[in-house]
Amino acid sequence: MEELRLDITKLEAAASKLRAIAHPMRIAIIELLNTGNKLNVTQIYKKLNIEQASASHHLNILKNKGVLLSKREGKKIYYFLKSQTLKEIIDCINRCDDA
């Protein structure tokens, strides 16, 4: 019954990134940006049919947690996935569905 030495910092980091992804609209954003798409905030909030502020808020969370990157081009700010593997994660979660 050895007690485990847990690396709480690492666990918290993983949990934190997962929490960033664990939201319906944020998953939708990730799917939009999948396949290397770059989209600006206006495109995203119109496609998802949500408020501009709401989209901006979600994008900010995803960016802060290192899921997305952004790049300004004039007035517009384009968001894109930092890593390609995220969609796989979502797919995997969906695949492991209750049989």
Add this chain to the structure above:
Amino acid sequence: MEELRLDITKLEAAASKLRAIAHPMRIAIIELLNTGNKLNVTQIYKKLNIEQASASHHLNILKNKGVLLSKREGKKIYYFLKSQTLKEIIDCINRCDDA
């Protein structure tokens, strides 16, 4: 700028399962149960050095969201991963760390 028809139910289901995993202690539990281990509640709360009720609570969440299964053997209830792919997800999250 076509608006997307989103399958909210599916998005919510994926988010819900991700939320179940997105907790430090629950990730620790998943890692304990990785490689096909079956452990009972007592073993888990002692290894993780948390309260019995806390372990039971987390296990319940993981079971409800379809991450874990359980099997009673006498007094003891053994928990185990429903799907092997979960550890991969956690690893992936960790791998995509901020460079």
Add this chain to the structure above:
DNA sequence: ATATTATATGCAAATAAATATATAAATATT
């Protein structure tokens, strides 16, 4: 039946996250 061991449940307090609405800031255009 009582006690013991193993697990689950209930509840209240604290904390965190989501949502809506309003407003501000940055850039570009005239």
Add this chain to the structure above:
DNA sequence: AATATTTATATATTTATTTGCATATAATAT
């Protein structure tokens, strides 16, 4: 400089999650 466009931030409200502690249930053993 005034205006329009695009994005971000602030704040209040609601809702969800976490935590700790106490208690309940379930199975077994005496």
